[in-house]
Amino acid sequence: MAVESLRDLTFSHKTDVWAFGVKLWEIFSLGEVPYPGMSYTLNFVAELENGLRMNKPKFSTQTL
Numbered sequence: 001m002a003v004e005s006l007r008d009l010t011f012s013h014k015t016d017v018w019a020f021g022v023k024l025w026e027i028f029s030l031g032e033v034p035y036p037g038m039s040y041t042l043n044f045v046a047e048l049e050n051g052l053r054m055n056k057p058k059f060s061t062q063t064l
Helices: 003-008 013-028 042-049
Strands: none
Touching: 003 013, 003 042
């Protein structure tokens, strides 16, 4: 879920785009778990707000 959805429980087209990006990441990583070993906490949301992002999936190309 997008940061604002986790923090404020708000949903919009932008949060849908974020979720779609995560879904694409899951597809190109062949089903790996996003942010492995992390659970939803206020600290996790703060880390996302400070720029925490997933690594490039194994099967994506540079042009994606």
